[in-house]
Amino acid sequence: MQTLYVELGTRRYPIFIGQSLDSAELLAPYISGQQVMIVTNTTVAALYLSYYQAQFEKLGKKIAVCILPDGEKYKNFEQLHLIFDALLEAGFNRDCTVVALGGGVIGDMAGYAAASFQRGVNFIQIPTTLLSQVDSSVGGKTGINHPLGKNMIGAFKQPEAVIADMRVLETLPERELSAGMAEVIKYALLCDADFLLWLEQNMPALMQRDPALLAEAVYRCCAHKARIVANDETEKGERALLNLGHTFGHAIESYLGYGVWLHGEAVATGMVMAATLSEQLGWLNTQDVVRVKHILAQANLPVTCPYIPVEQFLGYMAHDKKVLNGQLRLILLKNLGQAVIHNEFTQDALIESITSNQLPA
Amino acid sequence: MQTLYVELGTRRYPIFIGQSLDSAELLAPYISGQQVMIVTNTTVAALYLSYYQAQFEKLGKKIAVCILPDGEKYKNFEQLHLIFDALLEAGFNRDCTVVALGGGVIGDMAGYAAASFQRGVNFIQIPTTLLSQVDSSVGGKTGINHPLGKNMIGAFKQPEAVIADMRVLETLPERELSAGMAEVIKYALLCDADFLLWLEQNMPALMQRDPALLAEAVYRCCAHKARIVANDETEKGERALLNLGHTFGHAIESYLGYGVWLHGEAVATGMVMAATLSEQLGWLNTQDVVRVKHILAQANLPVTCPYIPVEQFLGYMAHDKKVLNGQLRLILLKNLGQAVIHNEFTQDALIESITSNQLPA
Numbered sequence: 076m077q078t079l080y081v082e083l084g085t086r087r088y089p090i091f092i093g094q095s096l097d098s099a100e101l102l103a104p105y106i107s108g109q110q111v112m113i114v115t116n117t118t119v120a121a122l123y124l125s126y127y128q129a130q131f132e133k134l135g136k137k138i139a140v141c142i143l144p145d146g147e148k149y150k151n152f153e154q155l156h157l158i159f160d161a162l163l164e165a166g167f168n169r170d171c172t173v174v175a176l177g178g179g180v181i182g183d184m185a186g187y188a189a190a191s192f193q194r195g196v197n198f199i200q201i202p203t204t205l206l207s208q209v210d211s212s213v214g215g216k217t218g219i220n221h222p223l224g225k226n227m228i229g230a231f232k233q234p235e236a237v238i239a240d241m242r243v244l245e246t247l248p249e250r251e252l253s254a255g256m257a258e259v260i261k262y263a264l265l266c267d268a269d270f271l272l273w274l275e276q277n278m279p280a281l282m283q284r285d286p287a288l289l290a291e292a293v294y295r296c297c298a299h300k301a302r303i304v305a306n307d308e309t310e311k312g313e314r315a316l317l318n319l320g321h322t323f324g325h326a327i328e329s330y331l332g333y334g335v336w337l338h339g340e341a342v343a344t345g346m347v348m349a350a351t352l353s354e355q356l357g358w359l360n361t362q363d364v365v366r367v368k369h370i371l372a373q374a375n376l377p378v379t380c381p382y383i384p385v386e387q388f389l390g391y392m393a394h395d396k397k398v399l400n401g402q403l404r405l406i407l408l409k410n411l412g413q414a415v416i417h418n419e420f421t422q423d424a425l426i427e428s429i430t431s432n433q434l435p436a
Numbered sequence: 437m438q439t440l441y442v443e444l445g446t447r448r449y450p451i452f453i454g455q456s457l458d459s460a461e462l463l464a465p466y467i468s469g470q471q472v473m474i475v476t477n478t479t480v481a482a483l484y485l486s487y488y489q490a491q492f493e494k495l496g497k498k499i500a501v502c503i504l505p506d507g508e509k510y511k512n513f514e515q516l517h518l519i520f521d522a523l524l525e526a527g528f529n530r531d532c533t534v535v536a537l538g539g540g541v542i543g544d545m546a547g548y549a550a551a552s553f554q555r556g557v558n559f560i561q562i563p564t565t566l567l568s569q570v571d572s573s574v575g576g577k578t579g580i581n582h583p584l585g586k587n588m589i590g591a592f593k594q595p596e597a598v599i600a601d602m603r604v605l606e607t608l609p610e611r612e613l614s615a616g617m618a619e620v621i622k623y624a625l626l627c628d629a630d631f632l633l634w635l636e637q638n639m640p641a642l643m644q645r646d647p648a649l650l651a652e653a654v655y656r657c658c659a660h661k662a663r664i665v666a667n668d669e670t671e672k673g674e675r676a677l678l679n680l681g682h683t684f685g686h687a688i689e690s691y692l693g694y695g696v697w698l699h700g701e702a703v704a705t706g707m708v709m710a711a712t713l714s715e716q717l718g719w720l721n722t723q724d725v726v727r728v729k730h731i732l733a734q735a736n737l738p739v740t741c742p743y744i745p746v747e748q749f750l751g752y753m754a755h756d757k758k759v760l761n762g763q764l765r766l767i768l769l770k771n772l773g774q775a776v777i778h779n780e781f782t783q784d785a786l787i788e789s790i791t792s793n794q795l796p797a
Contacts, residue, residue, distance in 0.1 A: 152517065156513065159588070163582060163584035163585060163588060164584070190591065191552075191589045191591060192588065192589060193588060193590075194577065194578075194579060194587075194590045194592055195591070195592065216555065218552075218555060221520055221521075221524055223521075223524035226555075227524060227553065227554060228520055228552045229552060229554075230551065230552060230555055
């Protein structure tokens with residue numbers, strides 16, 4: 076097992092990364108009070124709820140469970156309210172602990188519920204997808220979608236502790252493994268050229284779910300994210316680099332309708348678009364862009380999106396919440412392994428980066 | 437005009453207190469971006485919206501308005517969603533500013549919306565009741581009610597600035613002036629015996645709305661609260677003292693149904709109960725309790741509550757969210773001007789403090 080500490084001053088917290096971890100022992104110091112609310116979804120509950128419930132029972136806690144339907148489309152007010160209802164019906168107070176057992180959707184909703192219930196209670200994350208292990212369980216971003224936009228309502232809420240156990244990835248569907256790998260590759264592209272080389276060598280074994288390699292990949296991504304988040308908790312600067320591929324990706328997801336493509340799939344193609352625009356700025360060469368496409372393809376990720384009329388694509392990009400005072404700023408690549416925030420590109424170059432990476436009409 | 441700074445490290449913010457203040461000039465430095473959402477209610481909108489809208493227009497801001505119905509019963513999810521809808525329909529981004537123009541309910545809802553929209557945007561408060569000027573606009577507590585409990589969902593959200601203008605108190609209904617005065621008296625009782633003497637001398641003129649005296653009272657209360665909140669932002673210790681009279685008061689409000697008694701009225705009678713229990717512990721003498729009742733009566737506040745069966749009263753108290761691990765802790769008075777958190781009292785003494793301050797069945 077490796078332990079990584081996210082340094083946020085008084086809210087420093089550990090991420091435990093390994094295989095078949097002893098969660099009761101690891102989490103015991105991080106649970107305040109006697110009341111534990113496990114928030115999960117129907118899919119994860121069938122696989123892992125009884126195991127984790129037993130772990131918390133071993134610690135003598137009063138446990139309540141809130142099982143939500145599975146899927147991004149349920150990341151909404153209605154499901155959030157069900158968590159509040161469950162907490163209040165169980166009689167839980169401000170000294171309770173909310174545990175997110177699931178992927179990013181569960182983590183986002185349970186985290187926002189923990190941030191809001193009684194104006195903030197303890198929060199622990201047990202991410203059960205590769206995506207949530209490397210990304211959404213680190214950094215404190217929580218929230219829900221609004222009919223008019225994704226992740227529009229939420230809070231920055233840091234957990235007390237995170238357990239990333241490779242064991243739960245054994246049952247992860249292929250497509251979700253790939254989607255998670257998109258975020259892994261993102262870290263290599265944005266800040267770690269050595270890691271990109273490592274991924275190019277190890278991608279076949281990673282896709283075969285070699286637990287030691289997966290743990291190493293998760294550790295490296297979490298270490299990068301932890302460093303970036305510690306420097307910039309509320310996303311005023313450096314943290315924006317984590318959005319590599321995301322503004323393009325949001326446009327794809329918005330046009331296709333959320334849930335048609337997985338977030339990681341949209342980000343994968345979005346990163347190809349960002350790389351293409353970076354090439355037009357003279358920062359990457361053609362071979363660099365080929366490497367980006369190749370590593371994504373090795374992880375069975377899409378590198379082109381369906382045809383989307385470019386005006387609509389740009390319209391969705393303009394609605395992304397990273398737009399500041401109407402100015403579109405994108406995360407682009409100075410080099411493979413070096414991302415920057417940039418807004419000096421021509422509209423023609425932007426359009427070309429989109430249209431050259433989508434299928435014809 | 438007096439300016440008081442709430443010291444919260446990097447989130448230090450000013451409270452401007454005075455009469456007919458120049459809000460455009462005062463607020464200009466605290467509005468980030470170009471988008472201002474004014475959240476208010478129908479009552480306040482009719483009186484002050486056009487004035488404040490003109491102030492922000494003078495600063496060249498894009499203004500949108502969200503007018504909610506007036507009343508505590510509207511402090512709920514449905515109204516909160518209307519604020520989110522208004523923000524998104526206006527196309528506002530994370531660089532917008534939310535302005536609460538109203539009393540505590542508007543401040544709580546607009547503040548929670550500002551805390552949650554895009555995971556947090558700028559927030560400015562223009563409290564229009566005495567209660568919100570001395571209490572709910574200082575300290576960052578925001579939130580909404582849940583059918584199973586008051587203020588159960590929310591966030592700690594500090595404003596960028598607060599304007600407490602005595603001019604808006606001219607139109608405040610008598611009963612709300614009294615309810616606000618209950619919180620003013622609370623500060624005297626919990627930490628400032630000199631202020632209690634000052635109130636005893638000036639209560640008639642305060643109830644006549646002398647603006648200079650009101651401004652002085654608001655300043656003293658805000659100074660006390662600012663000091664306490666700066667020491668204990670998330671209510672782990674000293675800040676709990678601000679709940680003097682509140683656990684008793686919550687029971688009264690819950691039994692009668694929220695909105696039947698105003699919050700300040702329930703707190704007033706709750707403080708009498710707390711004083712009575714303090715007398716039974718030998719801390720206050722009979723004359724002290726008489727002074728408590730007298731100053732409250734001078735402000736036209738109730739010092740006894742209707743008959744409430746004591747088992748029900750205790751049941752509501754046990755549901756208060758200040759209960760920790762099932763242990764009822766109350767804020768009691770060692771002396772007039774010196775509150776403490778205490779849990780060592782007999783059930784009999786507690787019951788006596790309730791029944792001796794309510795009407796017979």
